[in-house]
Amino acid sequence: MGLAALFLATLSALYYLRLYRHPLVRRLSMEPMELLRLAPAQLPQARKLLTRTRRLDSVLRAAGVEGSALDSALEHGGQSAKERARQLAARLGVTAEALTGGLWRLGLGDGFPLNLNECLLCLPDDKQPAPALLSALAAEPETANRVVVILHPAESEQSRPHKAADDPGNLYVAPDAAGMTALLLSPDPVDAFSRIISAQIRLTRISPYQTGGGARRESMFFGRGQLIAHVMNRDLTNYLVVGGRQLGKSSLLQALARRYRDHPGVDCYYLGLHDATLVPYLARELGLAADTDLEALIAHLGQGEAGHRALFLIDEADEFVAAEVARGYATLRKFRSLSEEGRAYFVLAGFWELYRHVALDYQSPLKNFGEVLQVEALEPEACRSLATEPMARMGIGYREEAVLARLLEATGGRANLISIACNEILKKLGALKAEERRRHIDEEDVREALASRNMHMALDGWENAISDDPSEARLGRMVVYATVSAGRFDLGGLAGALEAAGAGRIPTRDLEKTLELLSLAYLIGEEDGEYHYRVPLFRERMKKRAPERLLADEVAGSA
Structure with a gap:
C-alpha cells in the first residue's frame, strides 16, 4: 500500500512538474503581456493550463485583462456576425450599423486617435473562402474609398486578406492572428485598433495631425488645463481670449464647446467668423431666420427658458470688433446687458484688433465686457x-x-x-x-x-499676418529684420539699429506698441527689459533670408 501511494505521488509530482514547465505556462508566467500576442486558437489551451497551475488570475491581472474579456474572446469566433459586431463595437465604445453585403459601419467619433471618422467592418462566416470574400468586397459599392477592416474567424483564411491589405492600392485592414487577440483582450482596445489600422493604411490618409483650423478631435487636444479649469470651474461669465495666430485659440474654444456639450442648463454654440458679420450667424445657430435683426435676436435670448443659459464661443472676432468700434460698440453693449441678466454669455477670441482695444485703448468699453485670457505657448x-x-x-x-x-x-x-x-x-x-x-x-x-x-x-506667413494695418505690419517687419541676427536686444538698441539703417527717428511709443504686437504674436519675449526670440526655428529661418537686405528694402519702400 505504501509503495502504491508513493507511486501515485510520484506520478502526480511528475504531472505537475511537466505542467508547470509547459512552454506556454513558462512564457506567460514570465511575460504576462505575451497573452495578448497569442493566436486566438491558442487561448483555450492557455486558459486551461493557467487554470490548472492556478496562475490565471495573476497573469490576467498583470496583463490588465478582465476575465470577462477572455471569456468573450473565447466565444468570439463561434458567434454570428451580428454578435461579433456588437461585441467589437462595445469594446471600442462606438456604434455598429448593419449595411448591405455583410458589412457593418463603425462610427468612430472625434475621440478616435486617428483621422478617421468611420470604417467598415467585414465579418464573414468561417466557411466563406478568402478569395471569394475579396472578390465580393471589390465588387461592393459600399467599400469604395472607405477603410474596410476584415476579421475572418478562420485563421487559415485570414492570412489571405492580411496579405492583400499590404497592397497600398486598396483600403483593407486585416490583422494577423496576434493582432486579433490584442483587439479582443487589450486593456486599451481603441489603442490596439488604432495600431492595427496604422500598420496597413497609408499614414498620410489617417494622420491625426491637423495643420490648421484648431484641434477638432478631442484625441488631439493637449494641454491648456489651467485655462480650461479657469473657465469650467466658475459660474458663466464673458471672456476675451487673445493670442497670436496659430497659437491655439480655436483649439481652446472647440475644447470648451465639447466640454459644455452635455452641461446641464447651458446651450453652447461655437462660431467661426469670416468677416465683420455676427448677428446672422447667431440667428442661424439659434434656428432663427437669417434676416433676424439685432433687436429681435436680443428679444429671443431674453425670453429663454428660466435656468437655461446660452454660451456663445465666437472665434476670429477681430473684424467684428473693428466694426463694433466704428458702431460705438452697439452690439457688445447689448450683449453685456444680456450677461448681466444671466441670459447669455460670450467668449470672443481674436488677435491684435481685439487686444488693441482691450489693452491699449483705455476708453474702450471692452475693458469691462469680460475677463482677458491670453493664449501663449503650449506647456x-x-x-x-x-x-x-x-x-x-x-x-x-x-x-x-x-x-x-x-x-x-x-x-x-x-x-x-x-x-x-x-x-x-x-x-x-x-x-x-x-x-x-x-x-x-x-x-x-x-x-x-x-x-x-x-x-x-x-x-514665413507672419510678415503680413501680424496686423491688418499696413504701417503697423511694416514697422513690425522692420523690427524683426533689425534684431533677428543678434537674437537679443533692448529698446534703445532697437531704436539705434533702425536709425543706423536709415529708418529715421521712430517715436518710442510706436516701437513699444510694435514690441507688444510681436510679443502677442509669440515671435519675441521680454524679460527685465531685454527681448529675445521665442521660437529657435523661426530665428534660424529668418537669418537665412538675409534680414539686413530685407530691412534695407523696407526702409527704401517707406521713403
Missing part, C-alpha cells in the same frame, strides 16, 4: 505629448530622446509647428517602399520635416 509636457502620443497610437516612436528633444526645442512650444513637423514625418514614413518601412523616427526625419516647404510657409 512643455503637452508639447511632448502632442509629438509622441499620436505617434505611439500608430506604433511609431523616436529612435532616441535627442531626436524628440531637437523637434521640441526647435518649435519653441508652438503646437502648430509641432503638428506640421509630425505630419511631414508621417508623409515620409508612409512613402517608404515596403522593404524600407520602419516605425521609428530618426534625426534625419526631423531635420527634413523642419526644413520642409510646409514648415517654411508657416514660418
Whole structure:
C-alpha cells in the first residue's frame, strides 16, 4: 500500500512538474503581456493550463485583462456576425450599423486617435473562402474609398486578406492572428485598433495631425488645463481670449464647446467668423431666420427658458470688433446687458484688433465686457505629448530622446509647428517602399520635416499676418529684420539699429506698441527689459533670408 501511494505521488509530482514547465505556462508566467500576442486558437489551451497551475488570475491581472474579456474572446469566433459586431463595437465604445453585403459601419467619433471618422467592418462566416470574400468586397459599392477592416474567424483564411491589405492600392485592414487577440483582450482596445489600422493604411490618409483650423478631435487636444479649469470651474461669465495666430485659440474654444456639450442648463454654440458679420450667424445657430435683426435676436435670448443659459464661443472676432468700434460698440453693449441678466454669455477670441482695444485703448468699453485670457505657448509636457502620443497610437516612436528633444526645442512650444513637423514625418514614413518601412523616427526625419516647404510657409506667413494695418505690419517687419541676427536686444538698441539703417527717428511709443504686437504674436519675449526670440526655428529661418537686405528694402519702400 505504501509503495502504491508513493507511486501515485510520484506520478502526480511528475504531472505537475511537466505542467508547470509547459512552454506556454513558462512564457506567460514570465511575460504576462505575451497573452495578448497569442493566436486566438491558442487561448483555450492557455486558459486551461493557467487554470490548472492556478496562475490565471495573476497573469490576467498583470496583463490588465478582465476575465470577462477572455471569456468573450473565447466565444468570439463561434458567434454570428451580428454578435461579433456588437461585441467589437462595445469594446471600442462606438456604434455598429448593419449595411448591405455583410458589412457593418463603425462610427468612430472625434475621440478616435486617428483621422478617421468611420470604417467598415467585414465579418464573414468561417466557411466563406478568402478569395471569394475579396472578390465580393471589390465588387461592393459600399467599400469604395472607405477603410474596410476584415476579421475572418478562420485563421487559415485570414492570412489571405492580411496579405492583400499590404497592397497600398486598396483600403483593407486585416490583422494577423496576434493582432486579433490584442483587439479582443487589450486593456486599451481603441489603442490596439488604432495600431492595427496604422500598420496597413497609408499614414498620410489617417494622420491625426491637423495643420490648421484648431484641434477638432478631442484625441488631439493637449494641454491648456489651467485655462480650461479657469473657465469650467466658475459660474458663466464673458471672456476675451487673445493670442497670436496659430497659437491655439480655436483649439481652446472647440475644447470648451465639447466640454459644455452635455452641461446641464447651458446651450453652447461655437462660431467661426469670416468677416465683420455676427448677428446672422447667431440667428442661424439659434434656428432663427437669417434676416433676424439685432433687436429681435436680443428679444429671443431674453425670453429663454428660466435656468437655461446660452454660451456663445465666437472665434476670429477681430473684424467684428473693428466694426463694433466704428458702431460705438452697439452690439457688445447689448450683449453685456444680456450677461448681466444671466441670459447669455460670450467668449470672443481674436488677435491684435481685439487686444488693441482691450489693452491699449483705455476708453474702450471692452475693458469691462469680460475677463482677458491670453493664449501663449503650449506647456512643455503637452508639447511632448502632442509629438509622441499620436505617434505611439500608430506604433511609431523616436529612435532616441535627442531626436524628440531637437523637434521640441526647435518649435519653441508652438503646437502648430509641432503638428506640421509630425505630419511631414508621417508623409515620409508612409512613402517608404515596403522593404524600407520602419516605425521609428530618426534625426534625419526631423531635420527634413523642419526644413520642409510646409514648415517654411508657416514660418514665413507672419510678415503680413501680424496686423491688418499696413504701417503697423511694416514697422513690425522692420523690427524683426533689425534684431533677428543678434537674437537679443533692448529698446534703445532697437531704436539705434533702425536709425543706423536709415529708418529715421521712430517715436518710442510706436516701437513699444510694435514690441507688444510681436510679443502677442509669440515671435519675441521680454524679460527685465531685454527681448529675445521665442521660437529657435523661426530665428534660424529668418537669418537665412538675409534680414539686413530685407530691412534695407523696407526702409527704401517707406521713403
